[in-house]
Amino acid sequence: MANFCNIRLNAKQILITYCAINALIYIDRGALSAVIPFLQGHKHGGLNLSSSLAGTLGSSFILGYMVTAPMFAHYSQKYHPEYLMCIGLTIWSVAVLMTGFSESYIFLLISRTLTGIGEASFVCLAPPVIMDIAPQDKKNLWIGLFYVANVLGYALGFVFGNEIAHALDGWKYPFFFEFILMTPFLILSLINFKDPKLYAQGEDGNVHLLSQFKILVKNPVFVNLTLGNSAYTFTITAISFWGPTYIENNFKVSSTTATSSLGGITIIVGILGTYLGSLLIDKKMKNFINNDSIQQTTKDSIKTEKCCLISFQVCTLAFIISVTGVLINYLSTFLLGLALGEFILFLSISPVSISLMTSIPSNLRGQGNAVSLFFSYALGGFPAPSLIGIFFDVLSKTWGMTIAAAWLIWASLFWFLAWRIARSYKGPNNYQWKDACISIKSLAIQDNLSVNSENPIQQLVIGKDIPEITSNATSFKTACLDPQSVSSKSAYYDAE
Numbered sequence: 251m252a253n254f255c256n257i258r259l260n261a262k263q264i265l266i267t268y269c270a271i272n273a274l275i276y277i278d279r280g281a282l283s284a285v286i287p288f289l290q291g292h293k294h295g296g297l298n299l300s301s302s303l304a305g306t307l308g309s310s311f312i313l314g315y316m317v318t319a320p321m322f323a324h325y326s327q328k329y330h331p332e333y334l335m336c337i338g339l340t341i342w343s344v345a346v347l348m349t350g351f352s353e354s355y356i357f358l359l360i361s362r363t364l365t366g367i368g369e370a371s372f373v374c375l376a377p378p379v380i381m382d383i384a385p386q387d388k389k390n391l392w393i394g395l396f397y398v399a400n401v402l403g404y405a406l407g408f409v410f411g412n413e414i415a416h417a418l419d420g421w422k423y424p425f426f427f428e429f430i431l432m433t434p435f436l437i438l439s440l441i442n443f444k445d446p447k448l449y450a451q452g453e454d455g456n457v458h459l460l461s462q463f464k465i466l467v468k469n470p471v472f473v474n475l476t477l478g479n480s481a482y483t484f485t486i487t488a489i490s491f492w493g494p495t496y497i498e499n500n501f502k503v504s505s506t507t508a509t510s511s512l513g514g515i516t517i518i519v520g521i522l523g524t525y526l527g528s529l530l531i532d533k534k535m536k537n538f539i540n541n542d543s544i545q546q547t548t549k550d551s552i553k554t555e556k557c558c559l560i561s562f563q564v565c566t567l568a569f570i571i572s573v574t575g576v577l578i579n580y581l582s583t584f585l586l587g588l589a590l591g592e593f594i595l596f597l598s599i600s601p602v603s604i605s606l607m608t609s610i611p612s613n614l615r616g617q618g619n620a621v622s623l624f625f626s627y628a629l630g631g632f633p634a635p636s637l638i639g640i641f642f643d644v645l646s647k648t649w650g651m652t653i654a655a656a657w658l659i660w661a662s663l664f665w666f667l668a669w670r671i672a673r674s675y676k677g678p679n680n681y682q683w684k685d686a687c688i689s690i691k692s693l694a695i696q697d698n699l700s701v702n703s704e705n706p707i708q709q710l711v712i713g714k715d716i717p718e719i720t721s722n723a724t725s726f727k728t729a730c731l732d733p734q735s736v737s738s739k740s741a742y743y744d745a746e
Contacts, residue, residue: 258443261383265392268376271339271435272396273403274428275369278346280407281414281424282307282362283491284509287498288421295420297355301495305639308491309632310359314366315373316627322371323620324462331375331616336439338371343432350425374620381607381615383445390535394528394600401520401596404490408513412494412505462617470671471554471609475561476622478664479602481657482565482595483630485572488638488654489588500647501581515589523596527564531557531601550608551672557605558669561598565665568595569658576652591655602665609672 259267289299289307322334345364352358377393384392414424466472497508534556535549568591575587610618634654641650 257438257441261385264383265380265395267435267438268380269396269399271372271432271439272376272399273406274431274435275342275372276400276403277407277410278365278425278428279311279490280404280513281411281428282311282407283494284408284411284505285415285421285424286491286495287505288415290495295422297358299355301639301642302636303355305491305635305637307359307362308487308635311362311366312487312627312632314363315370316366316624316632318367319370319374319620319623320617323374323617326375326616327613330444331379332439332442332444335372335375336436338368339432339436339439340368342368342372343429343436344368346425346432347429350422350429352422370620370623374623375616377603377619378607378615390528390531390600390604393604394524397599397603398521398524400599401524402517405513405516405520408494408509408516412509416506462614463621465614466610466618466621469610471558471668472606472618472622474664474668474671475558475602475606475609476625477629478561478565478661478668479606479622479626480629481660481664482598482602483626484634484657485630485654485661486595487631488634488657489651491635492638492642492651492654493588496647496651497581497584500579500651501584503581511585512588515585516592519589519593520596523593524599527560527597528600530560530597531604534560554605554609555669555672557601557608558665558672560601561605562662562665562669564594564597565658566662568592568598569656569662572655572658573652576648576655579648595658605668605672 286304286307288296290296290301290304292298322338326334342365345361345368348361348364349358352361377396380392380396381389410427411421411424414427415421493512494505494508497503497512498505531553535553571587571594572591575584575591578584578587606618606622607615638650638654641653
């Protein structure tokens with residue numbers, strides 16, 4: 251492609267632009283959820299849809315998204331990722347315009363599928379670009395800010411969609427405004443200078459698509475993170491999609507009250523939780539980020555382990571609080587449980603996103619992000635709206651929402667396994683499935699460790715041979731607590 255770009259944005263300007271685009275994309279998602287009650291009725295141009303058919307709209311969008319994301323990521327090795335993002339945003343803009351002009355359910359279904367295709371390129375390619383352009387000591391913060399835009403956009407979409415639909419007496423109008431708002435960013439993405447450094451190529455050049463998949467599947471940390479993210483996505487998608495409808499119908503409040511309460515809670519706890527999650531990683535990594543004596547792959551390995559642990563802990567707590575809030579079945583307790591559960595769960599957004607990228611080779615981060623999104627939506631986001639809609643129709647809305655919240659237990663389990671395997675400390679290129687067996691075995695050994703062992707410290711490091719440190723327990727602990735003197739990643743962890 252000929253380079254006729256005239257505008258050169260600096261790193262901060264690129265971050266701001268990406269965050270704005272990301273927020274607008276998620277406004278579209280929230281707006282669709284907000285107009286579901288309109289689509290299920292006859293007023294405001296509604297199509298009289300059942301809960302199952304309305305849920306399929308969310309699933310069709312996700313189908314287009316997950317099928318095309320790996321292809322966009324693969325071609326980012328050959329074409330500049332910002333050109334691919336521009337193509338995706340063009341498709342997205344046309345699709346939201348088609349959504350606004352939809353007169354039948356089938357045409358609306360096709361339009362939402364195309365929206366997912368358009369979104370796929372940006373959402374899978376933007377995070378690796380941010381990782382590449384961000385200052386070394388601000389990578390976690392910048393990724394956190396990018397994902398704050400997800401939360402902010404979705405929450406604003408609830409209010410935006412509901413208010414515009416009411417004000418103009420039609421569910422279609424929010425999507426016309428989205429098209430207008432995206433147009434300047436679409437033009438900017440086309441004329442912006444394309445930095446050649448952002449091509450996703452490794453030292454050995456391009457990696458064949460099938461080879462990329464093999465590398466990712468052989469990485470047990472990445473696989474468990476992805477499976478956990480699938481369960482997390484199931485819950486988030488179900489609650490986001492059906493939340494306004496559930497509050498309105500189950501607690502007999504107006505649509506404005508339902509969307510405003512859910513949107514307000516999500517904005518406040520989402521921004522706060524996502525931002526604090528990125529700061530938590532920075533705190534855990536402060537002794538390593540600017541330590542030039544530690545290789546980058548070692549830093550990535552340490553960061554992966556830390557992020558997996560944080561994700562497991564907060565997800566477990568969010569599961570307990572969210573399920574309790576739904577089962578009590580009062581509006582006040584539901585909203586309180588939702589607020590606390592969302593806040594705790596949003597703490598995991600940055601850790602999960604970062605660990606997915608640091609657990610794999612840097613040149614495969616775009617593809618890794620795409621593959622993770624594919625399975626997260628295939629196993630989580632795609633079936634969630636339709637499945638919970640069926641539970642709403644067959645069982646009850648309370649049981650449907652309870653199942654949506656309880657699905658988090660699977661995320662907690664898989665992120666726990668990812669954390670245990672990540673403690674093999676072998677780095678993004680060398681995690682092995684056999685490490686899963688070793689990590690489980692280490693749990694039993696540590697539980698049965700005798701205080702009279704000749705050298706208990708060394709027994710904690712399963713499969714590690716570090717005689718130069720473990721010959722003396724005191725010197726081992728000293729070395730572990732001083733990151734400047736760490737000669738083994740495992741030493742620092744086990745002393746912590």
